Amino acid sequence: MGGEGTKVFTLTEVSQHSKSKDCWLIIDGKVYDVTKFMDDHPGGDEVLLTSTGKDATDDFEDVGHSSSARAMLDEYYIGEIDLSTIPARTQYTPPKQPQNNQDKSSGFIVKLLKFLVPLLILGVAIGIRFHFHNKSA
Incomplete structure (x- = not known):
């Protein structure tokens, strides 16, 4: 394979064969016409069709x-x-992450609120209890 007389295809040519009745694949630099195998492929023909054109x-x-x-x-x-x-x-390059110290004050406020809100709820509950307890006495 790959010697004289071997047909050489371009990606454009191979990409034109991307239907279940006419399906070519590129694997390891070789081109395969898998049209006759579409119905017999254990993963179904859809798997093969998603691999066409690349x-x-x-x-x-x-x-x-x-x-x-x-x-x-x-x-x-x-x-x-x-x-x-x-x-x-193309090599995947993750997007640049913003520096972690952009706004430390908002993180501090969130932590403070996580502490103060439960205390505020507890204080209101205690206040209500004393208010109604003193009225009934």
Whole structure:
């Protein structure tokens, strides 16, 4: 595979085959026409359809396919992907977090309220009790 006479496809070409009656996948730089396998795929055809139009290697590997499933790929092999047509993987960069010391006063106020509000409720309850206790005496 990959020698002379091997068909080389662009991502655009492969992306045009993204329906249940015409489905191609890219796995490890190889292009597979899995249309005939759609009805037999244990995970259903929807799983395969969500992997079209991109490099599906990670999707394939994440599932943990058996060696027999990997061997089945040979049956559906139709060519290679032109790697220059696949966008480079972008590394996830988390958004910058604001500095923790932006407004310490609001944190202090919240802690103070967590302490004072229960005390205030307790004080009101005690006041009401004494008020009604003194009236009945």
